[in-house]
Amino acid sequence: MTTLGVNIDHVATLRQARRTTEPDPVTAAALAELGGADGITVHLREDRRHIQERDLLLLRQTVQTHLNLEMAAVPSMVDLALQVKPDYITLVPERREEVTTEGGLDAVAQQDYLTQVVATLQGAGIPVSLFIDAQPAQIKAAAALGAQFIELHTGPYAGASTESLRREQLQILEQACVLAQAQGVRVNAGHGLTYKNVRPVTELPAVEELNIGHSIISRAVFVGLERAVREMKQAIKLD
Numbered sequence: 001m002t003t004l005g006v007n008i009d010h011v012a013t014l015r016q017a018r019r020t021t022e023p024d025p026v027t028a029a030a031l032a033e034l035g036g037a038d039g040i041t042v043h044l045r046e047d048r049r050h051i052q053e054r055d056l057l058l059l060r061q062t063v064q065t066h067l068n069l070e071m072a073a074v075p076s077m078v079d080l081a082l083q084v085k086p087d088y089i090t091l092v093p094e095r096r097e098e099v100t101t102e103g104g105l106d107a108v109a110q111q112d113y114l115t116q117v118v119a120t121l122q123g124a125g126i127p128v129s130l131f132i133d134a135q136p137a138q139i140k141a142a143a144a145l146g147a148q149f150i151e152l153h154t155g156p157y158a159g160a161s162t163e164s165l166r167r168e169q170l171q172i173l174e175q176a177c178v179l180a181q182a183q184g185v186r187v188n189a190g191h192g193l194t195y196k197n198v199r200p201v202t203e204l205p206a207v208e209e210l211n212i213g214h215s216i217i218s219r220a221v222f223v224g225l226e227r228a229v230r231e232m233k234q235a236i237k238l239d
């Protein structure tokens with residue numbers, strides 16, 4: 001069964017728009033869990049544009065499901081992660097000027113450095129996932145450097161402008177899943193997934209958890225977070 005990790009970054013985005021105390025992502029996490037979230041995901045960015053350290057510390061104490069920390073593979077974040085000990089970590093590339101994460105990590109180019117980071121984190125008992133593009137070389141590099149999980153970047157699938165391009169991207173994801181399985185790496189997926197496009201991704205072999213943020217938080221503005229999460233759980237449920 002595919003599980004749902006709800007990314008609550010944009011609740012903090014709204015709070016930071018006024019640099020005030022509401023809405024609180026800690027409350028959001030509790031409501032998401034009431035709606036059926038299987039996990040809570042936050043991205044603590046270097047520029048602290050949404051989630052703050054305070055949020056991460058409180059979430060570590062209050063999340064009842066599991067906490068997935070998305071972070072850049074930089075020494076300051078590794079230190080913080082070792083203190084906070086989230087349930088798993090997703091390493092992502094980070095560029096200051098981007099609106100959201102734009103592409104996967106380059107596990108091929110950074111293989112030596114990432115090997116050290118992954119060994120440090122997994123050595124402390126925190127499983128690591130690498131957010132990568134669905135390319136064979138990236139999957140093989142992720143496996144070679146010892147990551148327990150990959151998160152396949154579903155952005156190209158979500159952004160496909162025609163049905164045939166969408167099918168093509170789905171096939172690329174499917175082949176990536178098969179390769180990851182053969183390499184002994186567990187698979188998550190995410191980015192750009194919505195109520196409308198999520199279903200085929202749940203039917204891919206091996207995909208364990210989907211990390212979804214923008215679409216759920218957008219819907220929550222109108223229907224409330226608990227209901228928005230429940231509806232996404234419904235959308236990903238296999239009959």
Ligand code: PXP
Binds near residue numbers: 007211215
């Ligand atoms: N996975 C990763 C690695 C991400 O960086 C993001 C965006 O923060 C997501 C999943 C969720 O993407 P979206 O907000 O488009 O659902």
